Amino acid sequence: MDVAESRHLNGEVYFYRLTRKFVDEKDDIPQSAKQVMYYTLAIGHHLGIVDCLSAAMTCSGTEYLDWISALDPESEAYRKMKGFLMFGEITVFPEHINMLALAFDRIDQAQQSVKSRELTKGFIEVLTAIYHEPNMYLMIRGGQ
Incomplete structure (x- = not known):
């Protein structure tokens, strides 16, 4: 696929950062089922868990490609x-942060546009936050 022809270049790109998680317990769940839910959370699955995401950064699709x-x-x-x-x-999960931070840190800022420098700075800040709070992650998603 030629990335310059991606349909995802047409809209906005949102960098959503996990801000908090909570267990959705609006229904009366039997204790045995709660134990399964908490166990899945402990091993990394998100059964019954609601993630609260907030947009940390945005850019256009063409700015993202640039x-x-x-x-x-x-x-x-x-x-x-x-x-x-x-x-x-x-x-972007904790296992990606070192690889991505090193790669973006190596980019010559003199060769970047103002927007690209802003994205690099913000991205590395979010990666640093994930490093300090490994339950956090970043989702990059397109929107209209």
Whole structure:
């Protein structure tokens, strides 16, 4: 797929950051079922868990493409970030933060637009927050 022809370039790109989680207990759940729900949470599954996301940054699809184009096209970081252009959504988990932070930190800021520098700075700030709170994650998603 040619990333320049992605249909996800036409809209806005939102960088949603997990702000909090809570267990949805609006129904009276039997104690045995609650134990299953808490166990799945403990092992990393989100059965019965509601994630609260807030937009940390936004840009246009073309600004996103311009921003990630500064990455080495053969790198794992570029492949990860290009996933948005293919699927319209990617999730950045704690296991991605070192790889992505190093890749974006290596970009020569003199070669970036003002918007790309803003995105890099904001992105690294969110990655740093994820580093300090490993239950957090970032979702990059398109919108209209």
